[in-house]
Amino acid sequence: MGSLKKSDFNKPICAACDSGGMEFFMEKSSTLNLRINPILKQNAEDVLSKLGVPMSTAVDMFLNQVVLVRGLPFSVTLPNAPKSIDTTGMTDTQIHAKIQRGYDDYKAGKV
Incomplete structure (x- = not known):
């Protein structure tokens, strides 16, 4: 060929x-x-x-x-994260605090 x-x-x-x-x-x-x-x-x-x-x-x-x-036969996009878990505008400290709150809720049986 x-x-x-x-x-x-x-x-x-x-x-x-x-x-x-x-x-x-x-x-x-x-x-x-x-x-x-x-x-x-x-x-x-x-x-x-x-x-x-x-x-x-x-x-x-x-x-x-x-x-x-002449391209991909479907659209390729990033998913829109719910505002409650969207970390794009957060600092590392804010992200870690949110994770810690989630972990604390888990340990307390709230989730």
């Missing part, structure tokens, strides 16, 4: 067949090796098996969506 050029990413990955379906003309000859958390992998396999989708197909679907939308 030759090296990819920038123009290769503008080529379609599928085209309409004579039958009205979709024909994919990217051959599956590359291997993707990656390390992931084994618990995450098992949980994903459990969900995918209930859907009848092999892991390799799910990864292929994800990568096709990345190409089609």
Whole structure:
């Protein structure tokens, strides 16, 4: 397989067949090796098996969506923490005091 050029990413990955379906003309000859958390992998396999989708197909679907939308096929954002636990505006002393109060409540059986 030759090296990819920038123009290769503008080529379609599928085209309409004579039958009205979709024909994919990217051959599956590359291997993707990656390390992931084994618990995450098992949980994903459990969900995918209930859907009848092999892991390799799910990864292929994800990568096709990345190409089609030219980015991640979902938004990536930081969660908004409830104000009661948001530490972004706190000093180290305030954070430690909040943790200590939580620990004291736990020890007193309030939680």
